[in-house]
Amino acid sequence: MQKHAKETSFESWHHEYADGLFRFCFSKTSSRDVALDLTQETFMRVWDTLHSGKHIENPRALIYTIARNLIIDHYRKKKPDSLDVLHDAGIEFGEKAQAENSTAYNDALRVINTLPEVYREAVYLRYVEELKPREIAEITGETVNVISVRITRGMQELRARIEGKTKT
Amino acid sequence: MKNEQDILNTLKNVTLTAEERSLLHTRLGEYRALKPLPENVTLPGRMRSPFSVFDFGRSMPALASFFILVFVGGGVAQAAERAVPGDLLYPVKTAVNEEVRVAFAGSPEAQADVEAWRAERRLEEAQQLAVKESLTEERKDRLEENFDAHALRVEERIALISENDPVLATELASRFEASLTAHEAILASLETEKTESVKEKVRSRLAKIGEAKRYASVSLRKSSDDSPNTRMFAAEVSLKTAAPEVEVAQFSLMAETDSEDDVSASATLPPTEDTTRYAAAAERMRSAAKDALEKTGKIYQEKRAVLSSEQQRRVELQLATARDRFSEAERMLQDGFSSEAFFEFERVLFSMNTLNVLLNNDTSRIDPPRLRIIEIEETHDDNDEPETYENEESRF
Numbered sequence: 001m002q003k004h005a006k007e008t009s010f011e012s013w014h015h016e017y018a019d020g021l022f023r024f025c026f027s028k029t030s031s032r033d034v035a036l037d038l039t040q041e042t043f044m045r046v047w048d049t050l051h052s053g054k055h056i057e058n059p060r061a062l063i064y065t066i067a068r069n070l071i072i073d074h075y076r077k078k079k080p081d082s083l084d085v086l087h088d089a090g091i092e093f094g095e096k097a098q099a100e101n102s103t104a105y106n107d108a109l110r111v112i113n114t115l116p117e118v119y120r121e122a123v124y125l126r127y128v129e130e131l132k133p134r135e136i137a138e139i140t141g142e143t144v145n146v147i148s149v150r151i152t153r154g155m156q157e158l159r160a161r162i163e164g165k166t167k168t
Numbered sequence: 169m170k171n172e173q174d175i176l177n178t179l180k181n182v183t184l185t186a187e188e189r190s191l192l193h194t195r196l197g198e199y200r201a202l203k204p205l206p207e208n209v210t211l212p213g214r215m216r217s218p219f220s221v222f223d224f225g226r227s228m229p230a231l232a233s234f235f236i237l238v239f240v241g242g243g244v245a246q247a248a249e250r251a252v253p254g255d256l257l258y259p260v261k262t263a264v265n266e267e268v269r270v271a272f273a274g275s276p277e278a279q280a281d282v283e284a285w286r287a288e289r290r291l292e293e294a295q296q297l298a299v300k301e302s303l304t305e306e307r308k309d310r311l312e313e314n315f316d317a318h319a320l321r322v323e324e325r326i327a328l329i330s331e332n333d334p335v336l337a338t339e340l341a342s343r344f345e346a347s348l349t350a351h352e353a354i355l356a357s358l359e360t361e362k363t364e365s366v367k368e369k370v371r372s373r374l375a376k377i378g379e380a381k382r383y384a385s386v387s388l389r390k391s392s393d394d395s396p397n398t399r400m401f402a403a404e405v406s407l408k409t410a411a412p413e414v415e416v417a418q419f420s421l422m423a424e425t426d427s428e429d430d431v432s433a434s435a436t437l438p439p440t441e442d443t444t445r446y447a448a449a450a451e452r453m454r455s456a457a458k459d460a461l462e463k464t465g466k467i468y469q470e471k472r473a474v475l476s477s478e479q480q481r482r483v484e485l486q487l488a489t490a491r492d493r494f495s496e497a498e499r500m501l502q503d504g505f506s507s508e509a510f511f512e513f514e515r516v517l518f519s520m521n522t523l524n525v526l527l528n529n530d531t532s533r534i535d536p537p538r539l540r541i542i543e544i545e546e547t548h549d550d551n552d553e554p555e556t557y558e559n560e561e562s563r564f
Contacts, residue, residue, distance in 0.1 A: 003205045010200075018192065023182040036188055043192075044199050051205055057320060108178035127176040132327060144379070158172045 006050045013059045014043060020129050021067055027109065027124065028071045038074065042067045060131065061138040068139060114161055119154030126151045252293045252300075253307045262314075277336060280325035284344045287318035287373075288525070291351040294366050295358065295529075303362050312369050319344075319373045323380050330384040335452045337384035342514050345377045346521030354529060388449055446506035453513040454494075454501065460520035461490055467527050486523055490516050 021042060025035035045066045049056060056062055112120055125131045133151065137144045248260035266286055273282040294311045297303035322344055330337040352370045355363045468483055475483065497512035
């Protein structure tokens with residue numbers, strides 16, 4: 001791939017994935033400003049990868065992997081405790097959602113945030129960002145089977161919670 | 169908030185505003201201007217040959233000179249086709265000849281074909297070097313790396329095709345799987361430890377391509393069903409990739425049979441959307457299997473003279489078995505067992521593609537091992553389970 005081809009590829013990735021990536025970052029941070037910064041930083045790193053001459057096999061998986069790591073870094077810098085400690089304490093990303101979006105969005109986010117993190121991430125990436133299980137496995141470093149289990153169980157839990165909420 | 173699908177759809181509503189998009193575009197533009205890509209970009213992994221003369225720091229001029237050489241030198245490109253790692257013309261083979269084919273492969277199907285072809289060529293090169301006892305560790309590592317990269321791209325293209333045309337995806341996966349199976353047998357027949365790690369790579373890819381094929385089968389189930397439950401089904405079935413028999417059980421439901429006892433009943437059921445779709449899918453697989461049967465028959469006639477009488481007997485037996493299977497699958501299709509017929513046709517396709525690769529192998533170099541390969545194939549065939557519809561499917 002020559003210089004021009006790489007630039008064209010980068011532009012097409014930006015065009016194709018910017019919205020989804022921003023949405024992913026926003027769902028994790030609940031701040032449009034932070035999500036925009038993270039989106040920008042992600043694409044900068046993708047550019048760096050191209051600059052280094054590395055071949056990018058699956059751009060979408062790479063983009064989400066970088067973004068995921070940046071989000072973790074963002075929380076690490078922001079919070080004194082590790083993410084694991086925060087999770088153990090029941091604190092989830094995006095829980096303190098600011099009313100920057102519609103009520104329906106905040107309601108939806110609130111429901112999905114009740115899922116355990118591993119299920120939430122798998123369900124979100126599969127059905128909102130429409131990534132394939134193989135890509136999610138690549139992003140999270142898990143096997144495809146583990147991801148498939150998480151997707152299925154996550155959806156079962158989500159359904160159970162909605163039904164429970166409806167009954168109450 | 170009605171159900172989980174509504175919730176997930178609601179989450180999709182967030183997008184960049186025009187202002188945010190513009191800001192992002194401007195900032196990234198500035199960053200790119202500050203850090204432009206180097207002009208003299210070396211060929212990335214998928215194009216760079218490990219044995220390339222380009223490795224000596226003359227990438228672009230060397231590339232240009234090779235192109236000139238090809239255009240001026242007439243038969244150079246053709247001569248390079250026989251090159252193996254270590255030969256002077258090997259870089260022409262990989263970085264010129266093959267890249268030209270890549271450049272002309274527009275559709276995902278063509279791309280999958282080209283990448284499969286390249287992966288197979290790397291295996292053939294490993295075989296040839298092993299026979300010549302010049303498969304050094306370095307060459308082997310590079311060949312494995314390149315094989316892996318091409319095979320990965322085949323899987324990606326198949327995954328892409330699965331979304332829109334699962335039958336074609338199954339066919340492509342089956343073809344590649346057959347080729348890898350044949351090459352694995354050839355490598356095993358070489359009886360040298362040097363190719364052990366190559367075989368491992370092939371096995372690992374075989375597992376992946378098998379998964380891609382199963383995924384395509386699942387996509388076939390959901391191809392005309394875009395209801396919210398469809399995605400759930402896909403997730404549930406993909407979960408079963410580690411236990412193919414469970415998936416096949418699910419898959420066989422498409423013939424509208426609830427249990428093995430009900431197999432005969434399905435023929436009397438009125439056609440449903442599923443059965444109609446499967447009949448169409450089986451018809452397409454039938455066509456592919458028929459082509460493969462005819463092609464293999466022709467190749468056999470061409471190669472017959474160089475085969476020993478024992479080898480001829482074995483190949484003819486395989487061809488006859490495949491023809492019987494094909495006829496059986498046609499009967500299944502006529503009787504309304506579309507999903508079973510689909511799998512049976514696919515099996516014929518697989519066996520014929522495997523035989524194709526074996527027949528096209530260079531007999532002059534590895535003739536004795538080939539005899540063993542054909543023995544392996546025949547034994548494998550003889551050891552198959554009884555030909556009940558259920559057992560045929562359990563392969564998946």
